[in-house]
Amino acid sequence: MRVESFVTPALLLDRHRLERNIRRMAEKARRLGVALRPHIKTHKCVEIAKIQRNHGATGITVSTVYEAMTFARAGFDDITYAVPLSPDKFQPVREIADAARIKILLDNPTTVDRLSDFCVEQGISLDVMMKVDVGYHRCGVTYDSPEAVHLAERIHAAPGLRFVGILTHEGHVYDASTTAEIRRRVDDAQRAMVSLARKLKERNAALAPEVVSIGSTPGMSLVEEIADGITEVRPGNYVFYDYEQVLLGSCGIDDCALTVVASVVGVYDDRIVIDAGATALSVDPGPEHLNLQRAFGRIVRINGERAEIPGLTIVSLSQEHGKVRLEDNADKLTIGDHVEIVPNHSCLTANLFDTYHVIEGDKVVARWRISRGHCGSANV
Amino acid sequence: MRVESFVTPALLLDRHRLERNIRRMAEKARRLGVALRPHIKTHKCVEIAKIQRNHGATGITVSTVYEAMTFARAGFDDITYAVPLSPDKFQPVREIADAARIKILLDNPTTVDRLSDFCVEQGISLDVMMKVDVGYHRCGVTYDSPEAVHLAERIHAAPGLRFVGILTHEGHVYDASTTAEIRRRVDDAQRAMVSLARKLKERNAALAPEVVSIGSTPGMSLVEEIADGITEVRPGNYVFYDYEQVLLGSCGIDDCALTVVASVVGVYDDRIVIDAGATALSVDPGPEHLNLQRAFGRIVRINGERAEIPGLTIVSLSQEHGKVRLEDNADKLTIGDHVEIVPNHSCLTANLFDTYHVIEGDKVVARWRISRGHCGSANV
Numbered sequence: 107m108r109v110e111s112f113v114t115p116a117l118l119l120d121r122h123r124l125e126r127n128i129r130r131m132a133e134k135a136r137r138l139g140v141a142l143r144p145h146i147k148t149h150k151c152v153e154i155a156k157i158q159r160n161h162g163a164t165g166i167t168v169s170t171v172y173e174a175m176t177f178a179r180a181g182f183d184d185i186t187y188a189v190p191l192s193p194d195k196f197q198p199v200r201e202i203a204d205a206a207r208i209k210i211l212l213d214n215p216t217t218v219d220r221l222s223d224f225c226v227e228q229g230i231s232l233d234v235m236m237k238v239d240v241g242y243h244r245c246g247v248t249y250d251s252p253e254a255v256h257l258a259e260r261i262h263a264a265p266g267l268r269f270v271g272i273l274t275h276e277g278h279v280y281d282a283s284t285t286a287e288i289r290r291r292v293d294d295a296q297r298a299m300v301s302l303a304r305k306l307k308e309r310n311a312a313l314a315p316e317v318v319s320i321g322s323t324p325g326m327s328l329v330e331e332i333a334d335g336i337t338e339v340r341p342g343n344y345v346f347y348d349y350e351q352v353l354l355g356s357c358g359i360d361d362c363a364l365t366v367v368a369s370v371v372g373v374y375d376d377r378i379v380i381d382a383g384a385t386a387l388s389v390d391p392g393p394e395h396l397n398l399q400r401a402f403g404r405i406v407r408i409n410g411e412r413a414e415i416p417g418l419t420i421v422s423l424s425q426e427h428g429k430v431r432l433e434d435n436a437d438k439l440t441i442g443d444h445v446e447i448v449p450n451h452s453c454l455t456a457n458l459f460d461t462y463h464v465i466e467g468d469k470v471v472a473r474w475r476i477s478r479g480h481c482g483s484a485n486v
Numbered sequence: 487m488r489v490e491s492f493v494t495p496a497l498l499l500d501r502h503r504l505e506r507n508i509r510r511m512a513e514k515a516r517r518l519g520v521a522l523r524p525h526i527k528t529h530k531c532v533e534i535a536k537i538q539r540n541h542g543a544t545g546i547t548v549s550t551v552y553e554a555m556t557f558a559r560a561g562f563d564d565i566t567y568a569v570p571l572s573p574d575k576f577q578p579v580r581e582i583a584d585a586a587r588i589k590i591l592l593d594n595p596t597t598v599d600r601l602s603d604f605c606v607e608q609g610i611s612l613d614v615m616m617k618v619d620v621g622y623h624r625c626g627v628t629y630d631s632p633e634a635v636h637l638a639e640r641i642h643a644a645p646g647l648r649f650v651g652i653l654t655h656e657g658h659v660y661d662a663s664t665t666a667e668i669r670r671r672v673d674d675a676q677r678a679m680v681s682l683a684r685k686l687k688e689r690n691a692a693l694a695p696e697v698v699s700i701g702s703t704p705g706m707s708l709v710e711e712i713a714d715g716i717t718e719v720r721p722g723n724y725v726f727y728d729y730e731q732v733l734l735g736s737c738g739i740d741d742c743a744l745t746v747v748a749s750v751v752g753v754y755d756d757r758i759v760i761d762a763g764a765t766a767l768s769v770d771p772g773p774e775h776l777n778l779q780r781a782f783g784r785i786v787r788i789n790g791e792r793a794e795i796p797g798l799t800i801v802s803l804s805q806e807h808g809k810v811r812l813e814d815n816a817d818k819l820t821i822g823d824h825v826e827i828v829p830n831h832s833c834l835t836a837n838l839f840d841t842y843h844v845i846e847g848d849k850v851v852a853r854w855r856i857s858r859g860h861c862g863s864a865n866v
Contacts, residue, residue: 111574112574113551113574113575113578113861114572114574114861115860116860147805147806169805169806170806171493189751189761189806189807190751190752190759190821191751192494192749192750192751192761192821192822193749193821193822194491194492194493194494194749194822195493198493213752214752214753214821216820216821217821217822220821220822243757244752244759244804244807244809245751245752245759245807246752277804369572369573369574370572371569371570371571371572371625372570372593372594372624372625372626373594377623379570379624379625381569381572384768384770384834385834385837385858385860386860388764388768388769389768389769389770389771389834390764390769391769391771424624424657425527425549425833425834426527426549426550426569427569427624427625429624440596441570441572441573441594441596441597441600442572442573442574442597442600453805454764454765454769454805457765457838458837459859459860460859460860478765479839479840480495480496480765480766480839480840481493481494
């Protein structure tokens with residue numbers, strides 16, 4: 107089939123751009139001498155993770171136990187579950203650990219004790235990464251606090267737990283306003299992690315982290331050096347990129363591999379309406395701190411060299427409608443025309459669909475499943 | 487199972503609140519003498535639509551062909567597809583029309599001609615509603631424009647099409663700041679629709695609309711009178727309500743039937759982090775025009791009389807994390823505690839899950855499937 111015959115909205119994945127993004131990041135990680143453990147929460151797709159593995163990814167990162175289960179079943183046997191573990195996930199993680207080596211994340215002494223008790227009771231041992239906060243202030247122990255050392259010691263000492271390393275997500279790079287600022291924040295994050303690793307080793311050789319892990323797409327797209335002592339990087343979004351990454355300077359519009367194809371369903375004096383709304387694009391507003399006019403993704407030309415179409419701005423989304431403001435210089439669009447949209451946030455957009463329609467030029471060459479959902483779906 | 491044993495995040499649906507909301511709206515429609523055609527885009531769930539039908543709903547409203555297909559297969563045989571039809575949907579609608587009576591929506595002369603040609607070619611006839619704009623300025627012909635009359639005439643005259651009525655969605659009630667303003671806008675919408683219906687009838691008795699349809703949850707929750715000449719209402723969100731409706735004054739917090747149960751996965755000095763992020767709650771910011779502090783849903787007490795928990799504000803969401811700011815008066819929460827969240831926008835939240843866990847008190851009494859997805863999933 108060809109793109110123009112779609113029932114819309116549908117999700118398109120440009121295979122050439124996807125593979126180029128995967129190859130470039132893999133080459134960069136090799137050049138910089140760090141392991142690449144991509145975050146699969148962006149794509150939730152076994153076929154894409156296999157391409158990443160074929161290019162040398164050493165394992166994967168997930169952010170839900172559902173993702174961990176899905177990829178363990180598909181034969182991925184080295185998984186880092188990069189959200190602090192809560193007790194409702196002990197049993198699911200225990201089941202995954204039968205099929206794959208799973209590293210879990212802790213940042214709280216109470217959970218260390220509870221998980222240790224659970225592991226002893228179950229007669230198992232789990233690999234634990236300590237989550238570190240280097241400035242994002244979401245999760246983690248502060249990198250230069252006494253608690254960081256105490257918690258590492260506690261994990262190391264806990265029966266049933268094996269302390270394997272430290273992990274941060276320098277998510278505050280997304281709040282930077284310039285690429286220079288992103289680079290600076292990533293450098294600071296690396297220094298903080300290396301300094302904590304050194305402190306732990308000095309305290310006790312047994313605490314020397316095997317893995318020192320950082321990771322974000324803007325960071326890994328923009329840095330050209332990795333500090334000695336960082337062993338692993340975990341970017342996720344780079345497989346697709348998106349319009350937020352374009353605005354942050356992580357990539358160009360032509361690198362964006364994921365788009366939503368929508369139909370024009372209404373044409374009016376000052377606007378058109380398309381059949382891609384909040385359930386097709388997500389209402390992620392993009393990088394609001396850049397003080398740009400708010401827009402929900404960017405309309406681009408279909409196929410060939412990617413270019414933004416001037417004079418069209420997606421100004422609001424309701425559930426199934428997207429309202430597009432027309433400037434005077436806008437192309438004349440009519441009912442039934444297709445538009446292709448680079449979403450603001452490809453991770454959230456992919457999570458709204460069941461299927462990637464993989465395209466080469468204007469031909470669909472494959473359909474890949476998106477394993478979206480929650481472990482809660484399986485609650486029994 | 488009991489609520490406390492969930493693997494989180496999971497979606498809870500309080501059966502008592504759901505049935506109370508459905509019953510009240512059904513009683514109101516009966517009292518006001520209008521047909522109730524609920525919009526099922528909110529719940530996408532056959533079981534819930536059956537409860538609505540048992541309470542006297544005369545048909546359903548859908549906003550995608552996928553929803554139309556799903557509900558036609560489940561035996562719903564009177565469906566209004568309330569988004570202007572685009573040519574990619576002609577063939578799917580033609581297939582649905584074999585199983586159910588489907589009314590489609592048009593607001594553009596070009597599509598009238600193209601659909602008419604299609605129907606003639608296929609040897610079928612389709613029921614058409616004309617979409618009217620009464621102030622929301624998303625889709626529709628302006629109610630008092632000459633185009634409105636011309637378009638109705640064109641539909642009426644088109645072979646293969648049957649003009650059955652006029653339809654509006656007074657979505658601009660969501661931009662109102664007071665309940666008085668919502669009521670005023672709904673009254674104006676009713677007057678506009680009745681006046682257009684009269685004008686059409688005066689022009690040509692054959693143009694007298696059988697159906698004059700309006701519909702929004704804030705409107706139907708707050709009005710106590712319906713203008714003579716309005717025949718049908720199409721609220722959707724009222725089955726669940728949500729925190730946006732609470733803030734708009736459409737309902738109280740205790741009417742909200744849908745919640746997300748999440749676990750505390752991190753505890754820090756100034757905040758906790760929960761395992762409900764953008765993929766569990768959606769990043770809908772709620773009614774921004776009210777200039778409230780931005781928050782992504784409201785944390786409430788689990789079970790019993792619903793009450794907001796003071797001192798906790800969900801200030802930001804990343805993909806799987808929710809960051810909750812703690813005020814001094816906040817309850818002391820610890821890792822593994824469950825919190826229950828009334829989402830800002832229940833339609834978008836439900837669309838992120840596969841299953842409603844239907845609860846009575848703290849017991850799960852049923853699991854109902856959510857038919858989320860896009861027709862694009864079935865592209866072949």
